[in-house]
Amino acid sequence: MNDETTAATALSEPPSRLMRFEAAIGSPRQTLKADRRLCVGPPGNVFVFGGVLFGSAVAALEDHLQRPVIWSTIQFLGPLRPGEVLELNVEVPGPGRTISQARVVGRVDDREIFLASAALGVRDEPLDHAWDRAPEVPPPEACETAKLWPHGQEPGTLLETLEMRIAPGAFAEAEPTGRLADSGRVVFWMRARQDLPMDVSVLALVADFTPYALSKALGGGLGGVSLDNTLRVVRRVETDWILCDARIQGIRSGFAHGDIRLFARTGELMAIGGQSMNAWPPRPR
Amino acid sequence: MNDETTAATALSEPPSRLMRFEAAIGSPRQTLKADRRLCVGPPGNVFVFGGVLFGSAVAALEDHLQRPVIWSTIQFLGPLRPGEVLELNVEVPGPGRTISQARVVGRVDDREIFLASAALGVRDEPLDHAWDRAPEVPPPEACETAKLWPHGQEPGTLLETLEMRIAPGAFAEAEPTGRLADSGRVVFWMRARQDLPMDVSVLALVADFTPYALSKALGGGLGGVSLDNTLRVVRRVETDWILCDARIQGIRSGFAHGDIRLFARTGELMAIGGQSMNAWPPRPR
Numbered sequence: 001m002n003d004e005t006t007a008a009t010a011l012s013e014p015p016s017r018l019m020r021f022e023a024a025i026g027s028p029r030q031t032l033k034a035d036r037r038l039c040v041g042p043p044g045n046v047f048v049f050g051g052v053l054f055g056s057a058v059a060a061l062e063d064h065l066q067r068p069v070i071w072s073t074i075q076f077l078g079p080l081r082p083g084e085v086l087e088l089n090v091e092v093p094g095p096g097r098t099i100s101q102a103r104v105v106g107r108v109d110d111r112e113i114f115l116a117s118a119a120l121g122v123r124d125e126p127l128d129h130a131w132d133r134a135p136e137v138p139p140p141e142a143c144e145t146a147k148l149w150p151h152g153q154e155p156g157t158l159l160e161t162l163e164m165r166i167a168p169g170a171f172a173e174a175e176p177t178g179r180l181a182d183s184g185r186v187v188f189w190m191r192a193r194q195d196l197p198m199d200v201s202v203l204a205l206v207a208d209f210t211p212y213a214l215s216k217a218l219g220g221g222l223g224g225v226s227l228d229n230t231l232r233v234v235r236r237v238e239t240d241w242i243l244c245d246a247r248i249q250g251i252r253s254g255f256a257h258g259d260i261r262l263f264a265r266t267g268e269l270m271a272i273g274g275q276s277m278n279a280w281p282p283r284p285r
Numbered sequence: 286m287n288d289e290t291t292a293a294t295a296l297s298e299p300p301s302r303l304m305r306f307e308a309a310i311g312s313p314r315q316t317l318k319a320d321r322r323l324c325v326g327p328p329g330n331v332f333v334f335g336g337v338l339f340g341s342a343v344a345a346l347e348d349h350l351q352r353p354v355i356w357s358t359i360q361f362l363g364p365l366r367p368g369e370v371l372e373l374n375v376e377v378p379g380p381g382r383t384i385s386q387a388r389v390v391g392r393v394d395d396r397e398i399f400l401a402s403a404a405l406g407v408r409d410e411p412l413d414h415a416w417d418r419a420p421e422v423p424p425p426e427a428c429e430t431a432k433l434w435p436h437g438q439e440p441g442t443l444l445e446t447l448e449m450r451i452a453p454g455a456f457a458e459a460e461p462t463g464r465l466a467d468s469g470r471v472v473f474w475m476r477a478r479q480d481l482p483m484d485v486s487v488l489a490l491v492a493d494f495t496p497y498a499l500s501k502a503l504g505g506g507l508g509g510v511s512l513d514n515t516l517r518v519v520r521r522v523e524t525d526w527i528l529c530d531a532r533i534q535g536i537r538s539g540f541a542h543g544d545i546r547l548f549a550r551t552g553e554l555m556a557i558g559g560q561s562m563n564a565w566p567p568r569p570r
Contacts, residue, residue, distance in 0.1 A: 101360060132469070184417070276404065
């Protein structure tokens with residue numbers, strides 16, 4: 001597509017991963033150049049999307065430890081701007097035989113961008129069950145493409161590479177109502193327009209769309225800025241579309257809390273995300 | 286009640302808090318002596334309950350920063366045993382005007398016991414709404430006292446100070462079935478037998494009872510050991526009993542994921558917890 005895509009084939013991790021590290025795979029220290037295609041925001045004020053930071057954190061953990069993430073929480077500390085080089089340093093305070101307790105700090109020079117903590121591992125236990133079921137919605141082919149962000153985005157940025165579809169009816173109308181919604185729940189399909197094999201970084205990226213439900217819950221408007229994001233991984237399924245079931249639980253004192261469940265097209269529960277948001281009120285009509 | 290209770294009145298924080306710090310209130314460095322009454326476990330093998338560690342972490346953050354916790358996640362790294370002295374060190378990598386981004390590390394000498402990250406603050410925003418509603422259950426007076434742990438606990442430990450009640454019927458029977466339950470959900474009331482004013486440490490303590498739902502979901506048996514715990518605070522309500530709505534979402538490769546909602550007796554949503562657990566399979570019948 002462009003020079004950067006070509007260059008990626010020389011790197012050590014799968015070239016189809018959205019965020020491409022620059023050090024050798026498996027190193028505890030990685031670097032990530034903040035490409036504009038990883039950013040969101042209006043023209044002239046873009047920053048790397050929180051879900052991309054989270055995705056890079058969990059990918060760096062898995063690359064280094066060669067174990068799957070069980071859960072991870074990221075604390076967002078500051079923006080990463082295009083052109084900046086993020087340094088990710090993995091530490092392993094609990095190097096267990098079956099579970100690695102780890103963390104990764106993301107920095108630009110001395111400025112902390114995030115701290116993520118996580119446990120990674122797998123145990124030889126046969127129980128395999130999900131009590132949470134996928135909501136019944138029409139397949140993505142029968143749903144309408146939704147606007148991912150109510151306001152204009154700088155051209156060439158992240159949201160151009162993602163597609164969201166919402167079933168016609170209850171959730172199809174994006175016009176702000178100015179009233180709190182009866183339900184804090186939104187169900188939608190999401191996919192990357194480019195081919196992105198299922199990977200923990202994709203789950204982390206998509207889990208960061210919980211603020212979309214906030215916008216709906218508040219009756220339209222800008223929604224929220226994530227303070228954190230927690231991801232709990234059940235399984236990875238190769239799926240063209242991810243079914244997202246997001247809910248806002250409550251809002252008070254300017255902060256909202258919500259969660260999101262990610263299912264494969266075939267209905268398997270893949271992961272659960274949760275986050276607290278600095279919530280901006282609906283714009284006056 | 287005993288010498289330690291008397292001594293507590295000389296300390297700086299409310300003597301009714303379950304865990305009592307030893308340094309002056311507001312210090313970024315606190316110490317906590319691991320009293321047996323903060324422990325769980327069978328005779329001869331007790332350790333401080335994860336919810337107590339989490340409670341001490343968020344209390345230390347609030348005491349030092351004098352702002353309310355919005356969310357916090359704790360990563361459990363190792364056990365704290367009776368008689369050990371836990372040192373808690375608060376750091377504030379993001380000292381914002383309205384939001385403090387903070388963390389607290391718990392150590393015994395050089396051994397890390399936990400790392401908790403958090404955001405604290407309050408904004409002057411009038412929106413105050415919860416989309417999640419309390420489940421309809423009989424009041425605690427009409428419910429039966431449940432066994433908090435299926436196996437014997439060392440006398441004088443934490444669970445003697447807590448009471449759980451479960452509505453007669455679906456959830457009253459604690460006998461293991463050996464089969465996965467149809468639902469991963471359990472609703473129960475919980476209170477401290479002693480007077481504990483509502484405080485972020487109480488919310489953190491009670492949120493750590495999500496593994497109780499795992500035991501039920503697995504058809505009985507030991508349940509799980511928390512890897513982490515995330516708490517998202519909506520509001521604090523003085524309430525004699527806390528209504529807990531806990532769910533297990535899924536289990537795979539030896540790890541289970543669940544969440545819990547905490548409501549006041551009067552129905553207000555107070556907080557949402559979530560955690561991943563190292564899940565032990567049901568014991569053979």
